[in-house]
Amino acid sequence: MIKETEIFSYSFDPAYSKPVAYFSMEFAVDQPLKIYSGGLGFLAGSHLRSAYEKKQNLIGIGILWKKGYYDQERNQDQTLRVSFRDKDYSFLVDTNIIFPITIHGARVYVKAFLLKPEVFKTAPLFLLTTDIQENDYLAQTISHRLYDPNETTRIAQSILLGVGGAKLIDVLERKTDIYHMNEGHALPMCFYLLDKFKDLAEVKKRVVFTTHTPEKAGNEEHSVPLLNSMSFFSGLTLKQVDEYIQPENGILNYTLSALRMAKIANGVSQLHGEVSRKMWGDYDDICEITAITNAQNKTYWHDDVLDEALQQNDDAKIVTRKKELKHKLFRVVANQTGKLFDENVLTLVWARRFAAYKRANLLLMDYNRFLKIVQNPKYPIQIIWGGKPYPEDFGAINIFNEIYWKTKDLPNCTVVTGYELWLSGHLKKGSDLWLNNPRLYHEASGTSGMTAAMNASINLSIPDGWIPEFSKHGENSFIIPTANDLLTQESKDKLEANALLDLLENEIIPMYYERPKEWSKIVKRSMQDVLPFFDSGRMASEYYEKLYKH
The missing domain is CATH 3.40.50.2000 (Glycogen Phosphorylase B;)
Structure with a gap:
């Protein structure tokens, strides 16, 4: 025995x-x-x-x-x-x-x-x-x-x-x-x-x-x-x-x-x-x-250099380390997809289990407007999707494939496979923005944004799950306005997709390029606010x- x-x-x-x-x-x-x-x-x-x-x-x-x-x-x-x-x-x-x-x-x-x-x-x-x-x-x-x-x-x-x-x-x-x-x-x-x-x-x-x-x-x-x-x-x-x-x-x-x-x-x-x-x-x-x-668990997910830079209040060190972590992620992306991303460009990641209520394709709902944003030379952006659908959930698999087909010719947008612990770590450390846009009240907690915040990635989220306990819009995160509960699901999806694109186009992307100090302040506040409460x-x-x- x-x-x-x-x-x-x-x-x-x-x-x-x-x-x-x-x-x-x-x-x-x-x-x-x-x-x-x-x-x-x-x-x-x-x-x-x-x-x-x-x-x-x-x-x-x-x-x-x-x-x-x-x-x-x-x-x-x-x-x-x-x-x-x-x-x-x-x-x-x-x-x-x-x-x-x-x-x-x-x-x-x-x-x-x-x-x-x-x-x-x-x-x-x-x-x-x-x-x-x-x-x-x-x-x-x-x-x-x-x-x-x-x-x-x-x-x-x-x-x-x-x-x-x-x-x-x-x-x-x-x-x-x-x-x-x-x-x-x-x-x-x-x-x-x-x-x-x-x-x-x-x-x-x-x-x-x-x-x-x-x-x-x-x-x-x-x-x-x-x-x-x-x-x-x-x-x-x-x-x-x-x-x-x-x-x-x-x-x-x-x-x-x-x-x-x-x-x-x-x-x-x-x-x-x-x-x-x-x-x-x-x-x-x-x-x-x-x-x-x-x-x-902070011990597993955090990056020592980022933590040290935060404690020293060293903005330049955070930026330098973030670029190094982005470079590591982008090597993984290039190896999988043949697309070379740039460490100096704002990088948004949507990565979690593919399920209908998590709305992986919300960004693409108004496709022409999406193209306008991702093809804007003045304010470039890179977008990565990752996640595993349930193997018999053919609706979710179709969403995965739809995103691939709609972005395959865009050099700054891609879908990666193998979303497990190792890739998840790279995506959190290498992203600037962590997107979470489930249908409201459908996400019980949704913890991926916690580990993103530990690694100097700002949450861009619907106020669901753990987010209301953490987020202050424009201070430690960005909150997507939600539609009226009484509307049909289709109407809510449409309104929230527009609200997400509005936020990106008018507030987030210009801030990243034109007001880096403001951006840095949100990054640091996010890292400070996520711990110790959201450590397991x-x-x-x-x-x-x-x-x-x-």
């Missing part, structure tokens, strides 16, 4: 000694470990890094995705191609722990690997796999693809994370006071605990829940008979399921069920906390929903104070 001293390489700070297990479908801890898709993973990775820095008694539990999310490549005509390749990681420790769980009435064996703290400076992370010879091929595929499009495979993945993770804790004989579900994917854990303790009050004592999205697609739901046939409920009868979580019309919503089985939950920004209370507040028997604003050290502490000790 693996001992606690073999799991942790540090002794705990007494303030954080309560033992916690943090369940997440994805973790982005470092570039080589490709078990994440986007913001949820970036957030979970930063949480583990800060838990390590704070010496918290917390372990992560996730899944060792054999093929990762996917590898983003290009077809012959440069449009997006999705590739799946097997991944191997020599830095993971084989714990030699194998145990059975039940999926679809059948025995499936689970093997646990451990990412030790010293490898990437994170809290210990256990990763579960079914891709072992003890299982038949179908069972092996459960841990192949993050967010598999097949409905029954997705359900099996939740059982693997929730039941497999909870059972691993029992096998390890690790005392665990708090089971933290990062999003609803690990919900079967609650039914495992209910079967173990035979009392919902005992489950609620131990479970806390973080909800991450107001998007329907992010609040997973399936029919109760299907979930029952998949062994989702750990042996509970349908009568008991009905009694405990009151599924509506035979459909079980993961988020709503988690709110009924946890002692406390949180949204991931103050605004998202409000949105979540409005979304779920009319339902019976849900727990309190508070808010803990997401954050990112504050967030990791708040989880202990607001959720775990509750």
Whole structure:
């Protein structure tokens, strides 16, 4: 049996000694470990890094995705191609722990690997796999693809994370006071605990829940008979399921069920906390929903030279370093696209997961006006898009391809592939402006702008997610005016696209070239204001104070 001293390489700070297990479908801890898709993973990775820095008694539990999310490549005509390749990681420790769980009435064996703290400076992370010879091929595929499009495979993945993770804790004989579900994917854990303790009050004592999205697609739901046939409920009868979580019309919503089985939950920004209370507040028997604003790990994301220049209040040093970082980014861009960008030109980046509500193509809505701005010789601008659509989201893939086709002949606009931690770091460090233009109230938090701000990139954003807690227009960021809520979505998109172009054309671009001191003042204020509040050290502490000790 693996001992606690073999799991942790540090002794705990007494303030954080309560033992916690943090369940997440994805973790982005470092570039080589490709078990994440986007913001949820970036957030979970930063949480583990800060838990390590704070010496918290917390372990992560996730899944060792054999093929990762996917590898983003290009077809012959440069449009997006999705590739799946097997991944191997020599830095993971084989714990030699194998145990059975039940999926679809059948025995499936689970093997646990451990990412030790010293490898990437994170809290210990256990990763579960079914891709072992003890299982038949179908069972092996459960841990192949993050967010598999097949409905029954997705359900099996939740059982693997929730039941497999909870059972691993029992096998390890690790005392665990708090089971933290990062999003609803690990919900079967609650039914495992209910079967173990035979009392919902005992489950609620131990479970806390973080909800991450107001998007329907992010609040997973399936029919109760299907979930029952998949062994989702750990042996509970349908009568008991009905009694405990009151599924509506035979459909079980993961988020709503988690709110009924946890002692406390949180949204991931103050605004998202409000949105979540409005979304779920009319339902019976849900727990309190508070808010803990997401954050990112400064140690991982920041640039030492920029930090030093800020402390010395050295504008020239910030500008010089920024040009060096832009040069590094532009080498990546040139290598991928054959386009050579200029370090002296204002550079705007839109980079995040491609989803319809994030509106990657908002800049292009009035295409003629867009062309007028990007072809203005007096005030040049360079624009880079990056991000991974869900591999079966053909609408989002079409947006990616549309942007490519509309910008391919423009030497100062391009789309890059492979938006993972490494490229994300380059884009944040090498951008002057970080564009975030989701439909209002659809972005729960959106943390990419935090790490951009740490690296002297100014946020240009819709006032959604974390932004209202940070931004002061013209002082530390630029805010895109939003349209009236009562308008149709099409009208809102059009008005907000015009507002974005107005802001760029009339305020931002002229300031960059004509009033560099003013620009520099905003850059420095942004860097100062983003820390320490939006460093995940504050967030990791708040989880202990607001959720775990509750």
